[in-house]
Amino acid sequence: MARADGSGDADCSSIMKKLGLQPITRCSLAKFYVPAFGTASYTAMSMNVMNPSLVVKVFPKRDITNVLLVGTLVGTGSYIYTREHVKSAPQSIRILYSVTGAVLLSLGSVLMWAVIRSVVPPSPTICTIAGIGTGVALLKIGSSYLEFVDKQIAKK
Template sequence: MAGPGNSNGSLLAKLGLQPVTKCSLVKFYVPAFGVASYTALSVNVMNPSLIMRIFPKKDITNVLLGSALVGTGTYIYTREHLKKAPTATRVVYSAAGAVLLSFGSVLVWAVLRSIVPPNSTLCTIAGIGSGIAFINVGMNYLDFVDSQIAKK
């Protein structure tokens, strides 16, 4: 707990953030950056003109996809149910999960984009909403799997 003279700890706690350590970087900040990238990727696929207005000279799709893959992979890698697996197996499972989520989402967004009326606001909301839904379902699933592990 933060002491009365330590305003940084209380500010971090108020913002829902963790103190920056090696562990929190891997378990919290890299996955959080991945979620932000994944959300931006949903907007990029569903409403590319919006992203083009923000980054007119650069296509950032691959950067967003790569960041989402790293964030998701890191999140899966650090989960409790994989702790006893060999490192190579953890990497393969984490990479597979990250690829399935990200590329599957891009496919869903491409289909959604063809179904949703051509309204940029509606497309953006559909992309962000479906992305948040996928993230929540994935996190709930992994929490459920982790809950099946016998507690020490």
């Protein structure tokens, strides 16, 4: 609860900074929080594809595959949409690029995990590690690529 002298807000702000969080604004939602949610959804989706029995244990009554896919698509699309290199494009084109990038990452990853799952030993632990490992690698490569492209635009 905020104090009358306003120091409660400062305490909250310093806690958020220590946790690596940003103040909640419209911009931080689009650039930070929604992509972070997408990253969590993508990671969970990797586990769901690679080790479905684990996800069924956590959510026994509901198939959450589509929820994870939508979370991944929204998070990835938001991340691409807010990048510097697409800011000068018309809004409809930005949306098109964002949706295309999100779909390619998500569905390409599902296909990759299906292939990996068919070649790794049928151990739930190995499948889970392979899914999370490849997912994290693809996220890192993709974000590094987009940062590289953004830096090229900034140089002009």
